[in-house]
Amino acid sequence: xxxxxxxxxxxxxxxxxxxxxxxxxxxxxxxxxxxxxxxxxxxxxxxxxxxxxxxxxxxxxxxxxxxxxxxxxxxxxxxxxxxxxxxxxxxxxxxxxxxxxxxxxxxxxxxxxxxxxxxxxxxxxxxxxxxxxxxxxxxxxxxxxxxxxxxxxxxxxxxxxxxxxxxxxxxxxxxxxxxxxxxxxxxxxxxxxxxxxxxxxxxxxxxxxxxxxxxxxxxxxxxxxxxxxxxxx
Numbered sequence: 001x002x003x004x005x006x007x008x009x010x011x012x013x014x015x016x017x018x019x020x021x022x023x024x025x026x027x028x029x030x031x032x033x034x035x036x037x038x039x040x041x042x043x044x045x046x047x048x049x050x051x052x053x054x055x056x057x058x059x060x061x062x063x064x065x066x067x068x069x070x071x072x073x074x075x076x077x078x079x080x081x082x083x084x085x086x087x088x089x090x091x092x093x094x095x096x097x098x099x100x101x102x103x104x105x106x107x108x109x110x111x112x113x114x115x116x117x118x119x120x121x122x123x124x125x126x127x128x129x130x131x132x133x134x135x136x137x138x139x140x141x142x143x144x145x146x147x148x149x150x151x152x153x154x155x156x157x158x159x160x161x162x163x164x165x166x167x168x169x170x171x172x173x174x175x176x177x178x179x180x181x182x183x184x185x186x187x188x189x190x191x192x193x194x195x196x197x198x199x200x201x202x203x204x205x206x207x208x209x210x211x212x213x214x215x216x217x218x219x220x221x222x223x224x225x226x227x228x229x230x231x232x233x
Contacts, residue, residue, distance in 0.1 A: 032198045039202045043209050050213055053165050057220060060157050070149035071158035072224035074139060076130055080222040083126050087211045090119035094207045101187075101197035109192055109200070113184040116207070120177045127170055134159070162221055169217060172210045179203050 061068050093115040100108030138146035141160045149155055183199060186192065192200055 032201075035198055035202055039205050043205065046209060050165075050168075053161070053168075054216070054220075057161050057165070060154075060161070061224070064151060064154035064157065067149070067151035067154035068158045069224055070151070071139075071147070071155040071162075072221060074137070074149070075162075075222045076133065077222050079126050079130055080218050083123050084214065084218050086119050086123045086126070087214050090116045090123070091208055091211045093119065094204050097187075098197060098200045098204055101192045101200055102194050104193050106187065106190055106193070109187040109197075110184050113180050113187060117177050117180050117184070120173055120180070124170060124173055124177075127166065131163075134163075165217055165221070169210065169213055172213075176203070176207050176210055179206075 093112045097109050097112035097116065100106075100112055134140055138144050139159050140163070141156045145152075145156055145159075147155045180203065183192075183203060186199075
């Protein structure tokens with residue numbers, strides 16, 4: 001029987017599988033195809049999940065345009081813009097970690113993974129500052145909600161969607177940072193190289209998806225009220 005093309009021969013010619021090859025797969029290529037399909041299926045469910053939130057946003061935005069514009073104008077656009085740049089940078093460092101694996105640069109993998117974690121932490125830190133500002137100004141939906149702009153009862157819907165959408169996005173960021181930390185430890189131990197770096201690629205897909213979600217959230221939430229000079233701050 002012909003041996004698998006990815007069965008390696010060492011020592012006295014005794015074949016053995018790549019240590020990263022799971023027993024249920026015949027080759028690393030098959031394993032990669034399976035995990036890639038699984039990740040894309042997962043991302044499709046994520047698209048449907050966030051898609052429902054975006055749909056709710058569009059419905060209420062069309063129904064209460066003035067309230068949504070006034071509420072949007074209370075958000076800190078510069079902070080949102082900085083966070084957008086930070087996430088774009090983190091996508092670059094994530095891609096560079098995969099490149100480092102492809103060229104067998106172990107320290108580079110760890111370096112770029114750590115940079116991605118740092119940038120993710122910066123994003124979450126800025127978001128925490130924004131959340132604190134909302135609590136200080138009583139813009140958190142609930143019994144203590146206060147809003148001096150147009151239609152405060154409808155503006156509360158905007159802030160509800162703001163916290164739900166950005167909060168879920170931040171949760172995905174936290175999960176991603178945890179995964180990146182594990183990958184960094186494994187990379188330091190020499191787990192990934194040019195022959196095997198599939199976990200990096202799958203995590204990269206997840207991280208890029210999370211970044212893309214923010215690319216949509218930023219203009220929808222932050223730039224909606226930019227044209228409304230009289231909105232409350």
